[in-house]
Amino acid sequence: MAVAAPSMGKQGGFRLGAKGQESAAGFFFILPALIIIFAFIFIPLLSAFLISFTNWNGLQPPAEAAGVGLANYSRIFGLDNTTVVRDEFFVAIKNTFYYTLGVVPAQTILALVLAFIVNQQFLRFRGFFRVAFYFPSITSSIVIATIFLWLFNRNGVINGVIAGLAGAIGLEYSPVTWINDANGIIHNFLRLFGLTLRTAPEWMTESRILGQSIWQWISGPSVTMLAIMLLAIWTTTGTMMLIFLAALQDIPRQLYEAASVDGATRWQQFRLITVPMLRPTTFFVLTIGLIGCFQVFDQIYVISQGNPAGTTKTIAWIVFRNLRDSQAGLGAALAFVLFVIIAVFTIVQRRMVGKTVQQ
Amino acid sequence: MNKTFRFLTLAIVIALIAVAAAPNARAAQTVNLVLMGWSSSPSENERLQKIVDDWNAANADIQVTLNQVPDYDTTLQKSLAGGEPPDVFYVDSFRFLDLVRADALMPVGEMLTNADDFYPSLRDAFTTNGQFYCPPKDFSTLALQINTEMFEAAGLSAPTTWEEMRAAAEALTKDGVYGAVVPADFARWVAFLYAAGGSVTNDDFTEMTINSPEAAAALKFYTDLYLDGFAKTPADLGVGWPGEAFGKGLVAMSFEGNWIEPYLKDQFPDLKHMAVEMPAGPGGKATMAFTVCYAVPMKAKNPEAAVKFVDYLTGAEGMKAWTDLGLAMPTRASLREGWLAQFPNLEPYLNGAEYARKWQFVPGFQAVLDKVNEQLSLVMGENQTVNGALSEIETIGAEVLASR
Numbered sequence: 001m002a003v004a005a006p007s008m009g010k011q012g013g014f015r016l017g018a019k020g021q022e023s024a025a026g027f028f029f030i031l032p033a034l035i036i037i038f039a040f041i042f043i044p045l046l047s048a049f050l051i052s053f054t055n056w057n058g059l060q061p062p063a064e065a066a067g068v069g070l071a072n073y074s075r076i077f078g079l080d081n082t083t084v085v086r087d088e089f090f091v092a093i094k095n096t097f098y099y100t101l102g103v104v105p106a107q108t109i110l111a112l113v114l115a116f117i118v119n120q121q122f123l124r125f126r127g128f129f130r131v132a133f134y135f136p137s138i139t140s141s142i143v144i145a146t147i148f149l150w151l152f153n154r155n156g157v158i159n160g161v162i163a164g165l166a167g168a169i170g171l172e173y174s175p176v177t178w179i180n181d182a183n184g185i186i187h188n189f190l191r192l193f194g195l196t197l198r199t200a201p202e203w204m205t206e207s208r209i210l211g212q213s214i215w216q217w218i219s220g221p222s223v224t225m226l227a228i229m230l231l232a233i234w235t236t237t238g239t240m241m242l243i244f245l246a247a248l249q250d251i252p253r254q255l256y257e258a259a260s261v262d263g264a265t266r267w268q269q270f271r272l273i274t275v276p277m278l279r280p281t282t283f284f285v286l287t288i289g290l291i292g293c294f295q296v297f298d299q300i301y302v303i304s305q306g307n308p309a310g311t312t313k314t315i316a317w318i319v320f321r322n323l324r325d326s327q328a329g330l331g332a333a334l335a336f337v338l339f340v341i342i343a344v345f346t347i348v349q350r351r352m353v354g355k356t357v358q359q
Numbered sequence: 360m361n362k363t364f365r366f367l368t369l370a371i372v373i374a375l376i377a378v379a380a381a382p383n384a385r386a387a388q389t390v391n392l393v394l395m396g397w398s399s400s401p402s403e404n405e406r407l408q409k410i411v412d413d414w415n416a417a418n419a420d421i422q423v424t425l426n427q428v429p430d431y432d433t434t435l436q437k438s439l440a441g442g443e444p445p446d447v448f449y450v451d452s453f454r455f456l457d458l459v460r461a462d463a464l465m466p467v468g469e470m471l472t473n474a475d476d477f478y479p480s481l482r483d484a485f486t487t488n489g490q491f492y493c494p495p496k497d498f499s500t501l502a503l504q505i506n507t508e509m510f511e512a513a514g515l516s517a518p519t520t521w522e523e524m525r526a527a528a529e530a531l532t533k534d535g536v537y538g539a540v541v542p543a544d545f546a547r548w549v550a551f552l553y554a555a556g557g558s559v560t561n562d563d564f565t566e567m568t569i570n571s572p573e574a575a576a577a578l579k580f581y582t583d584l585y586l587d588g589f590a591k592t593p594a595d596l597g598v599g600w601p602g603e604a605f606g607k608g609l610v611a612m613s614f615e616g617n618w619i620e621p622y623l624k625d626q627f628p629d630l631k632h633m634a635v636e637m638p639a640g641p642g643g644k645a646t647m648a649f650t651v652c653y654a655v656p657m658k659a660k661n662p663e664a665a666v667k668f669v670d671y672l673t674g675a676e677g678m679k680a681w682t683d684l685g686l687a688m689p690t691r692a693s694l695r696e697g698w699l700a701q702f703p704n705l706e707p708y709l710n711g712a713e714y715a716r717k718w719q720f721v722p723g724f725q726a727v728l729d730k731v732n733e734q735l736s737l738v739m740g741e742n743q744t745v746n747g748a749l750s751e752i753e754t755i756g757a758e759v760l761a762s763r
Binding site (some may be wrong): 058059060061062082083084085087088152153155156177179180182183197276294306308309310321324325327328 | 394432433436439440441442457458460461462463493592594595596597670722723725726732733734737740742754755758759762
């Protein structure tokens with residue numbers, strides 16, 4: 001109001017100082033955004049938080065649900081001596097962890113390399129390559145996942161190409177059922193050395209930690225999860241590349257010129273100038289990559305629905321499943337646990353990478 | 360002057376009230392209902408629209424709008440949680456108990472004309488605490504599809520028992536074709552579990568009964584087909600679902616519901632095939648009934664009109680109009696003969712109604728279903744033993760039942 005009807009010059013009237021006026025104007029300008037954020041982010045966030053303390057089944061108005069205190073949270077961590085929810089949660093933790101461990105480093109390194117390449121002056125058709133690498137990121141993830149479903153079909157292109165390549169060097173290739181193979185890739189690797197469920201030592205197969213044996217914990221992502229990871233890497237690398245590209249173009253040319261005068265090779269320039277100069281960007285890319293990975297959902301929904309044998313169940317997937325299957329209270333609690341996990345990892349990452357960023 | 364003004368004002372007010380009230384008076388006679396269902400094949404959508412149009416033409420006082428939504432579960436959940444549910448909506452037998460527990464459904468089954476005409480097994484799927492909540496609109500059962508060309512070439516007749524089925528699968532596995540397609544899916548294996556004389560839980564869902572010799576026999580039979588190489592999963596064959604594998608002639612046998620029939624007719628018109636009843640196991644014949652009802656919500660604004668409309672949809676006339684499409688089967692025993700005269704090839708599915716088990720467990724049972732699917736694929740991958748799988752399923756099931 002003070003902005004709309006300034007009371008300047010009126011003696012004794014209501015008056016704002018210059019600073020006050022500025023901040024009032026500032027609030028006025030961000031008001032539309034504030035209202036939207038409040039209505040569509042803060043209020044749902046708050047109600048989800050409240051719902052996580054109820055047994056709401058998602059079928060009645062939420063106000064009719066009964067409060068259950070911390071029961072949902074204690075089920076997730078098995079504090080009430082039940083194991084169904086806890087075991088599924090820790091399977092999801094394991095799957096999500098392997099997924100993140102594979103996707104984040106791969107997409108970051110790949111994005112950096114691609115950005116470096118398309119930033120080269122000598123490269124012809126740079127525009128084309130930039131668009132081509134970025135294209136997957138702006139396509140609907142559902143559409144891409146559906147196409148990948150076909151590519152990774154047992155009789156699909158991927159198997160066809162591998163079979164062709166293997167044939168060319170005289171190898172036999174028996175097609176992998178990508179979208180329905182529950183074998184962990186670390187298990188598959190160990191099998192090469194003759195270590196399987198039957199030959200593994202007892203301490204690995206008999207022990208139970210949070211519902212799974214050590215043997216199960218070290219499975220690695222399943223083959224199906226691997227296919228989904230490849231898909232994720234392919235889609236997100238473009239975005240990350242774009243961020244790196246912008247940062248690369250901010251690095252002063254003089255640094256490279258000075259370095260080459262001093263006789264640094266291209267590799268030394270990359271390692272000693274480019275990488276350190278990109279550190280803040282790398283932190284940013286790692287952080288959004290990590291958050292995106294922990295929330296992986298749409299690819300799972302389209303490709304595997306948590307199957308085979310639960311090896312593609314991720315935390316976001318079980319949140320959704322509980323919301324769908326009339327356990328909205330539990331689903332909301334899981335969502336908040338996921339939120340805490342993401343927050344903790346981001347803070348840890350900030351401590352590790354971020355410190356040097358702020359020098 | 361003042362008097363004239365007052366009179367005029369009064370006249371205007373009266374006129375306004377009359378104008379405002381008139382349409383209200385008329386509206387009070389017409390009730391508007393919304394029927395919400397999921398959208399299925401175009402022919403089904405059109406047929407249902409026509410049935411609704413017929414009703415609207417005959418009943419000026421109850422006008423129905425058909426709302427076929429793509430993301431049904433979420434939409435229904437939203438409208439129930441928002442306190443404004445549609446007047447009539449579909450409820451799958453699997454979701455039924457969830458909704459009853461949430462106090463979302465009004466028991467209207469007994470208010471319908473000739474409610475005893477519904478098959479008992481289907482009535483039972485929508486009955487709880489002694490109350491028949493909502494009438495089944497149609498149903499599907501599982502049957503065995505056989506590729507008659509392959510069977511004739513091998514000189515085999517349609518299998519009626521597990522032994523015959525296994526022998527046929529073994530004999531027909533050759534030249535890149537497999538005997539059968541076995542998905543790692545509880546909704547298919549469970550028919551074998553019942554045929555073996557096994558069960559998932561006891562009748563009142565207080566105890567898991569799945570860790571039994573019968574269940575072990577069923578699991579072994581099902582997974583041995585795969586492990587011995589006579590059967591493959593849909594993913595192994597590079598197809599989306601068993602019907603596709605069967606249609607493409609990659610397998611000689613498949614067990615699916617009657618929804619496979621229009622699909623095969625449409626996509627593989629030249630395929631020579633027939634449906635026979637599910638082969639009998641050690642415990643006799645068994646199949647699964649998948650059914651959906653027309654439910655009226657507890658918070659219905661016009662329950663009487665809604666019941667009247669549901670009575671038309673599931674009555675002899677409405678159900679005949681609906682099931683004459685030949686996609687889903689009539690749930691009224693009195694319509695059996697007339698329907699079979701039109702679709703004699705679907706008799707094995709309809710016969711299943713006599714001994715079908717309902718596809719229904721307690722709320723929260725999805726976790727057990729997931730576990731079964733997981734254990735099925737582990738056993739098929741030789742990463743789990745039959746008994747190990749059953750005891751894992753029993754453990755998780757016992758906990759779900761105990762937490763109710």
